[in-house]
Amino acid sequence: MQRLIIKGEKRLCGEIRVQGAKNSALPLLAGCLLAEGTTRLTRCPELSDVFAACRILSELGCKCSFRDNTAVTDSTGAQGFCITEELMREMRSSIVFLGAVLGRMGRCELSYPGGCELGPRPIDMHITALRQLGVRITEEHGRISCTCPKGIRGAVIDLPFPSVGATENIMLAAACGKGETVIHNAAREPEIKDLAAFLNSCGADIKGAGCSTVVIKGVKKLHGCEYEVMPDRIAAATYMAAAAATGGELGLLGVRCADIQAVTAVFEEMGAAVYCPEDRIFISCSRPLRAVRVIRTMPYPGFPTDAQAVVMAALATSQGSSMMVENIFESRYRHVDELVRMGADIKTSGRTAVIQGVKKLCGANVRAHDLRGGAALVTAALGAEGVTTVGNVQYIDRGYEQIEQVLTSVGADIRRAF
Ligand code: UD1
Numbered sequence: 440m441q442r443l444i445i446k447g448e449k450r451l452c453g454e455i456r457v458q459g460a461k462n463s464a465l466p467l468l469a470g471c472l473l474a475e476g477t478t479r480l481t482r483c484p485e486l487s488d489v490f491a492a493c494r495i496l497s498e499l500g501c502k503c504s505f506r507d508n509t510a511v512t513d514s515t516g517a518q519g520f521c522i523t524e525e526l527m528r529e530m531r532s533s534i535v536f537l538g539a540v541l542g543r544m545g546r547c548e549l550s551y552p553g554g555c556e557l558g559p560r561p562i563d564m565h566i567t568a569l570r571q572l573g574v575r576i577t578e579e580h581g582r583i584s585c586t587c588p589k590g591i592r593g594a595v596i597d598l599p600f601p602s603v604g605a606t607e608n609i610m611l612a613a614a615c616g617k618g619e620t621v622i623h624n625a626a627r628e629p630e631i632k633d634l635a636a637f638l639n640s641c642g643a644d645i646k647g648a649g650c651s652t653v654v655i656k657g658v659k660k661l662h663g664c665e666y667e668v669m670p671d672r673i674a675a676a677t678y679m680a681a682a683a684a685t686g687g688e689l690g691l692l693g694v695r696c697a698d699i700q701a702v703t704a705v706f707e708e709m710g711a712a713v714y715c716p717e718d719r720i721f722i723s724c725s726r727p728l729r730a731v732r733v734i735r736t737m738p739y740p741g742f743p744t745d746a747q748a749v750v751m752a753a754l755a756t757s758q759g760s761s762m763m764v765e766n767i768f769e770s771r772y773r774h775v776d777e778l779v780r781m782g783a784d785i786k787t788s789g790r791t792a793v794i795q796g797v798k799k800l801c802g803a804n805v806r807a808h809d810l811r812g813g814a815a816l817v818t819a820a821l822g823a824e825g826v827t828t829v830g831n832v833q834y835i836d837r838g839y840e841q842i843e844q845v846l847t848s849v850g851a852d853i854r855r856a857f
Pocket of ligand 1: 601605626744745768
């Protein structure tokens with residue numbers, strides 16, 4: 440088991456070029472299957488989840504290579520429609536391939552993504568929406584078989600909740616379908632806009648992405664293109680939290696400030712000075728931080744659930760008491776027990792967490808239980824007294840490109856042990 444060993448209390452200072460967004464790269468890679476010919480995705484983050492997506496593409500018969508943050512795919516010869524259980528398990532978000540495989544092959548077989556570290560992750564909204572698009576779906580022994588004998592047919596779909604994954608799957612399935620598909624109550628996350636912009640660069644006709652109503656006019660086929668993955672707003676939020684936890688001063692380069700306004704507002708409330716010229720964020724923090732009244736995670740443009748854990752780690756040593764309400768996932772406080780091992784005073788009850796700021800945290804042996812929770816432990820460790828060992832680094836590697844090199848470059852004392 441790989442571990443990160445972090446000697447805390449080093450003030451972070453310097454500049455970080457923020458990686459491309461994992462949560463955008465994955466649906467974009469699925470979209471490459473629809474685009475006949477060669478597609479180049481630049482600023483593609485080098486992450487285990489991205490490599491898993493490339494393996495799925497290869498399994499489906501798509502040529503796929505990855506070098507210098509560029510994924511090059513050629514789906515000309517792709518004929519596969521089955522995704523093995525092993526690959527589905529490796530990356531929970533592989534469900535986003537369902538819409539793309541259906542759109543290209545007219546059929547798809549895969550297994551349930553199963554339970555995950557954030558609690559149950561059902562796909563009922565994906566299934567209901569695809570049925571509305573004319574897909575026949577049967578389930579047996581955890582395998583899902585989908586066929587659309589008459590092709591994907593446009594429909595009006597009202598999502599009961601603005602699910603990111605369901606919105607992406609509908610867009611991917613309907614891009615080359617017959618007629619018009621309208622999604623009401625669509626997710627408005629920036630990654631949805633990025634997927635629409637990518638598909639439109641490949642010849643799709645999608646309007647309204649980023650708003651609650653998205654209209655997809657089916658086109659005959661898509662072609663390859665070159666496209667740059669959007670910046671990772673959650674990685675940016677994580678490095679802001681690291682600056683806050685260490686009383687540091689960081690410049691984050693190549694970001695889109697508008698995408699993370701809900702997060703920058705919280706850091707400002709904590710007393711940080713945040714300045715966002717063009718595609719940069721400068722954050723300067725002096726300790727102690729102030730507590731914030733209450734943070735509620737919400738669909739975009741609300742406070743993102745993916746930033747909940749890292750901001751909590753920074754709040755653990757603020758002055759006063761803060762409250763968090765997790766509205767998106769049922770079980771997203773598994774990092775709390777680990778933060779408590781480091782001396783934090785945090786109590787949870789259902790979806791609520793109350794963080795009573797303490798003077799300082801102390802190094803301990805802790806373990807990541809999920810990606811963002813793992814990043815929260817690293818954040819806490821950077822500000823803590825003494826040495827912290829964070830186990831289960833494979834979770835963190837799913838979403839952060841070269842985390843120890845990035846943090847070392849701005850003054851952290853962090854190394855990986857094998
Ligand atoms: C995506 C992101 C994830 C982020 C989340 C919310 C990717 C790869 N992952 O996940 O990092 O935390 O958005 O911003 O982009 N739900 C159902 N039935 C469904 C679908 C979803 O009940 O069919 C529930 C989920 O269990 C969850 C909530 O809806 O409680 C939100 O899920 P969703 O927006 O779909 O998140 P993901 O696409 O899985």
